[in-house]
Amino acid sequence: MEFRLLEADDIECRISTCSQYGVSLLLYKNARVDMNLLDSTAGEFNWQREHKELKGNIYCGVSIYDKEKDAWVTKWDCGKESYTDSEKGEASDSFKRACFNWGIGRELYTAPQMYVLSKDLKTLKEINGKWTCKDFFEVEEVEYNDRRICYVKVLNTKTGKYIEFGTPAKDEKKKQDVSKMCIDAKKVKALENRCKEDGVDVATILRLYKVNALDELTELKHANINAHWEEIRGMK
Numbered sequence: 001m002e003f004r005l006l007e008a009d010d011i012e013c014r015i016s017t018c019s020q021y022g023v024s025l026l027l028y029k030n031a032r033v034d035m036n037l038l039d040s041t042a043g044e045f046n047w048q049r050e051h052k053e054l055k056g057n058i059y060c061g062v063s064i065y066d067k068e069k070d071a072w073v074t075k076w077d078c079g080k081e082s083y084t085d086s087e088k089g090e091a092s093d094s095f096k097r098a099c100f101n102w103g104i105g106r107e108l109y110t111a112p113q114m115y116v117l118s119k120d121l122k123t124l125k126e127i128n129g130k131w132t133c134k135d136f137f138e139v140e141e142v143e144y145n146d147r148r149i150c151y152v153k154v155l156n157t158k159t160g161k162y163i164e165f166g167t168p169a170k171d172e173k174k175k176q177d178v179s180k181m182c183i184d185a186k187k188v189k190a191l192e193n194r195c196k197e198d199g200v201d202v203a204t205i206l207r208l209y210k211v212n213a214l215d216e217l218t219e220l221k222h223a224n225i226n227a228h229w230e231e232i233r234g235m236k
Contacts, residue, residue, distance in 0.1 A: 025114040034099040060094035075101040110148040112166035122158040143169040
């Protein structure tokens with residue numbers, strides 16, 4: 001069973017860390033999103049949840065009915081306490097974590113680094129030696145590449161300005177397509193000359209990068225050669 005990728009409306013955003021230089025943001029989902037996706041994918045009557053306490057921690061098991069096996073399949077996880085309501089928060093968190101085990105929202109772990117500089121914040125200030133920020137962020141757009149988040153656009157509701165992170169899917173695909181293209185004759189000649197000048201046997205490169213000729217090298221492999229040239233020079 002595969003759950004759909006989260007859409008912008010499913011994702012919430014909060015401040016994770018704060019300093020004088022800015023804040024880092026974290027994407028997350030709430031329990032209502034999990035319940036809605038379980039209803040729409042597994043079926044309202046084909047899933048259930050159970051909570052139990054083990055060594056002082058609250059665990060949640062989310063079970064989905066497997067029609068082929070005629071059995072319930074359960075996945076468990078443990079929650080963390082909430083600052084506002086420890087017991088309720090821990091139960092809710094354990095449910096969300098169990099849903100991660102089923103794959104719901106697991107793509108959130110692939111989000112690009114999201115850091116907002118102080119110049120783009122409105123309420124960043126220092127109080128008793130600790131930096132705080134009350135800016136609020138909403139996810140406006142999210143794009144995926146191979147089920148991984150490649151682009152996020154958020155709105156800072158305090159400033160009314162949008163902030164973008166990552167690379168839009170179309171640009172990411174274009175970048176990947178280019179990296180798969182073979183190098184042109186000019187780059188082949190330059191690499192041949194470089195090998196000759198630095199005493200590197202072309203056969204070493206062909207063996208390392210598993211090609212029969214230099215013109216079979218992709219742009220990605222060529223970039224890797226340049227990045228590790230000193231190591232290649234030292235090989236005999």
